[in-house]
Amino acid sequence: MRLLVAGCVSAVSWGTTGGIVVGQTFRARTDTVTVSVSVTRGNVAVTGLGADDFELLDNGVAQVVEAVTVEGVPVDVTVVYDTSPSQAGRLERLKADIRHIAAVLRPTDLLRLLIFGDNRQVVDVFGWQPASAELGLEAITAVRISPVNDALLISLIHRPGVGRRHLVVALTDGRDAGSAVSASQIRDVAERAESVLHLVMMTNASVSPSGGAGYFLPVGVERNGPELLREVAELTGGRVHDRFLGSPDPVKAFKAIFDAFRASYVLRYTPAGVALAGWHDIQVQVPGQPTATVRARRGYSGRVEQWRHER
Numbered sequence: 001m002r003l004l005v006a007g008c009v010s011a012v013s014w015g016t017t018g019g020i021v022v023g024q025t026f027r028a029r030t031d032t033v034t035v036s037v038s039v040t041r042g043n044v045a046v047t048g049l050g051a052d053d054f055e056l057l058d059n060g061v062a063q064v065v066e067a068v069t070v071e072g073v074p075v076d077v078t079v080v081y082d083t084s085p086s087q088a089g090r091l092e093r094l095k096a097d098i099r100h101i102a103a104v105l106r107p108t109d110l111l112r113l114l115i116f117g118d119n120r121q122v123v124d125v126f127g128w129q130p131a132s133a134e135l136g137l138e139a140i141t142a143v144r145i146s147p148v149n150d151a152l153l154i155s156l157i158h159r160p161g162v163g164r165r166h167l168v169v170a171l172t173d174g175r176d177a178g179s180a181v182s183a184s185q186i187r188d189v190a191e192r193a194e195s196v197l198h199l200v201m202m203t204n205a206s207v208s209p210s211g212g213a214g215y216f217l218p219v220g221v222e223r224n225g226p227e228l229l230r231e232v233a234e235l236t237g238g239r240v241h242d243r244f245l246g247s248p249d250p251v252k253a254f255k256a257i258f259d260a261f262r263a264s265y266v267l268r269y270t271p272a273g274v275a276l277a278g279w280h281d282i283q284v285q286v287p288g289q290p291t292a293t294v295r296a297r298r299g300y301s302g303r304v305e306q307w308r309h310e311r
Helices: 002-014 091-104 148-156 183-190 225-236 250-262 304-310
Strands: 032-041 055-058 061-063 065-070 075-081 110-117 121-124 165-172 195-201 265-269 278-285 293-296 299-302
Touching: 032 250, 032 278, 055 265, 075 091, 075 148, 075 250, 091 110, 091 250, 110 148, 121 148, 148 165, 148 183, 148 195, 148 225, 165 250, 183 225, 195 225, 195 250, 278 293
Parallel strands: 075 110, 075 165, 165 195
Antiparallel strands: 032 265, 032 293, 055 061, 055 278, 065 265, 110 121, 278 299
């Protein structure tokens, strides 16, 4: 994991003109781009929409939405669960939460759990597992650091298989300490990732135990990190959920997010009238639903050689 983070830091630092390394570029198959879109009115998903209901602009050029799918698309789910001192005293509940979250998933969905480890590590607890698998949670312990940014980077670079989607739900207070990457660098990755990120901002009244051995936050906390992470989530088509502050219920939060994600739409279109390579701004609207809130990722990075290879 540390090697992976180091490689991604290099990609973010040096990829300002050529895009992020393979795995960060929005994928296309047979010249087709897919975009996850949620349409809600209040907290209720707007259902029953078809391709003709959507208006999609790629770099300002109107595109023809060829297909819309919902619900049945299998989902890769990454849960990032904060095990830093801010969540001290919650470890047993964490294990119960993960089992309840797994029970929400469908047989075709996959789950992985990322937590924090000592020595500035991000730990992939059991790898990608179907919801019905026996999850090995016994080794989870509280740690002294909170490399939130590193965990989000590892989450966002996942490349789902063809015909699948990737949802990231991070249960954290958003306060990074000890990461190798900054929130601003995570923003660069988010612009090119194929993931939808939701942040559930959690606090705990029983923070670091007084005098507890080794519970501390290292220097170098990124003060504006939570604000930047809000922008990161919105870039991917997700958002920040902060109504759980002071009374976190991770299972309830996850279920609401996952249900809404399942009810969201996957739009497919073949770009026309735009250059294939370079950065593409995406704008999605539903003209027939003027009071609805539409959330979609803001763009993707295309490369001609990649499209030719995958065609």
